[in-house]
Amino acid sequence: MALMLLALIVWQSYVWLSDIRPQVLPGPIRIARESLESADAIWNHSLVTMSEVGAGFSISIICALTLGLLIDMSTPLRRAVYPLIIASQTVPIPVVAPLMIIWFGYDMLPKIIVVGLFTFVPIVLGFAAGLASTERPPINLMRTFGSSRWQMYRYVKIPAALPDLFTGLRIAAIYAVLGAIFGELAGAFDGLGIFLEQSRLSFRTDLVFGAIFVIALLSYLLFLLVVLIERRAIPWHFQQRES
Amino acid sequence: MLEVESVSKAYGHGAERVVALADVSLTVTEGEFVALVGPSGCGKTTLLNLVAGLDGVDAGRILVDGATPSASERLTRFGYMPQQDMLFPWRTVLENVSLGLEVLGVGKREARRRAAELFPQFGLGGFEHRRPHELSGGMKQRASFLRTYLLGRPFLLLDEPFGALDAITRAQLQSWLAETWNRIGGSALLVTHDPHEAVALSDRVYVMSPRPGRITNVLEVDLPRPRTARAAETAAAHRLIDALRRQTEAIE
Numbered sequence: 001m002a003l004m005l006l007a008l009i010v011w012q013s014y015v016w017l018s019d020i021r022p023q024v025l026p027g028p029i030r031i032a033r034e035s036l037e038s039a040d041a042i043w044n045h046s047l048v049t050m051s052e053v054g055a056g057f058s059i060s061i062i063c064a065l066t067l068g069l070l071i072d073m074s075t076p077l078r079r080a081v082y083p084l085i086i087a088s089q090t091v092p093i094p095v096v097a098p099l100m101i102i103w104f105g106y107d108m109l110p111k112i113i114v115v116g117l118f119t120f121v122p123i124v125l126g127f128a129a130g131l132a133s134t135e136r137p138p139i140n141l142m143r144t145f146g147s148s149r150w151q152m153y154r155y156v157k158i159p160a161a162l163p164d165l166f167t168g169l170r171i172a173a174i175y176a177v178l179g180a181i182f183g184e185l186a187g188a189f190d191g192l193g194i195f196l197e198q199s200r201l202s203f204r205t206d207l208v209f210g211a212i213f214v215i216a217l218l219s220y221l222l223f224l225l226v227v228l229i230e231r232r233a234i235p236w237h238f239q240q241r242e243s
Numbered sequence: 244m245l246e247v248e249s250v251s252k253a254y255g256h257g258a259e260r261v262v263a264l265a266d267v268s269l270t271v272t273e274g275e276f277v278a279l280v281g282p283s284g285c286g287k288t289t290l291l292n293l294v295a296g297l298d299g300v301d302a303g304r305i306l307v308d309g310a311t312p313s314a315s316e317r318l319t320r321f322g323y324m325p326q327q328d329m330l331f332p333w334r335t336v337l338e339n340v341s342l343g344l345e346v347l348g349v350g351k352r353e354a355r356r357r358a359a360e361l362f363p364q365f366g367l368g369g370f371e372h373r374r375p376h377e378l379s380g381g382m383k384q385r386a387s388f389l390r391t392y393l394l395g396r397p398f399l400l401l402d403e404p405f406g407a408l409d410a411i412t413r414a415q416l417q418s419w420l421a422e423t424w425n426r427i428g429g430s431a432l433l434v435t436h437d438p439h440e441a442v443a444l445s446d447r448v449y450v451m452s453p454r455p456g457r458i459t460n461v462l463e464v465d466l467p468r469p470r471t472a473r474a475a476e477t478a479a480a481h482r483l484i485d486a487l488r489r490q491t492e493a494i495e
Contacts, residue, residue: 090298101408137325137326137327137329138329138331140292140295140297140323140324140325141329142346143296143297143318144296144297144318144319144321144323145319145342145343145346145347145394146318146319146346146347147346151346153346155331155342155346156331159331159333160331160333162333231460234333234334236332236374238376239332240332240374240376241378
């Protein structure tokens, strides 16, 4: 906190002393003032981006949980799908985003897909690793109870996988907003990405900084939301670690 | 009644093939408490897992009350208590203890009622809604034992239940189990590496040696029943423990 404040002071002092043009580097005070001036526009664009993130992240979670369960249940499926998941991470998503626009147009869907591409893999990998981490002894104990496969997942494998799943979700949350921005930059009418691009093209560098700040803030809030849900969902995980 | 007849089991293939059990036979009659003693790696846990139905035999037969159920049929015939307490951190102690009943299809509420009733008797009263990490090592094992006992299966398979505990807690739990056994009855097969524990609890002890696992000695424990906490402190018991200790040390 103190470090951030110090950086802001140094930044502002530099802007004052060097007489640098605000189109090149605006000071924090100007950024804050101008952004507040455009608060309505930023808020409206944020709402669009947030709804893209909300829809994309939710759908991504549902798909990732389903695929995670499936690849844990079927070894052939795991062997087939795992290399694809890893390979998909080497594809530069900013390059793919324009394709989405070509295929699916300018509305919500391509952004949801790009958010999904950004967030899907860490969730699947986290969940699948968690499911695979259950060791032999608890599985054997459940077998002697006469446990069905479904009960094995319900009572042991899924609860045991939750800490790893949340690790994946936290990583995914950091990338989710970024995914929506990339989706918008490839083609959209509104959203924070569009606001950013418009500000840049009209040399409003102060608003570019404002947009970047809001994007970072949204990412941080989403991350915080995941952490809060994690604290509520698996309190036993933290209690156990403390003792 | 349990009869293990000439059972063999090997793991791995080719050069890595390890014979875990070679031609092992033993019997546990109705109401008997039988111990299986041997150094680690002698295959005693393997044998217990085969009886429990967690794995199939390569050769030989396992008879239960004269019939030969398959491994998957045996899974639900015995009350199996694992070596580690295996209490799940996401469940309270009560929810852990009632888990076996819930899996068996007893309603959640009924399962928890039945489990809660026995908490005081098992020295767990007041800890129903705590988490497992709040229990002492001894209490965890008692909770684990209660979970197995609640299944209502009259034949118990106990895999080194007190192996991970310190010496004092282990001694306390041994006498606790001896006294609990007097009350609940039934048959049991206990795996242990502790001669004292074997003599204190059982009617007969099989001694196993490793590589490949086989039974080298059988010792009848003719100490009076019901056993008290001091059963293993008598001169007769000490002679048995010494004899057993010499036999196991000769193996190691």
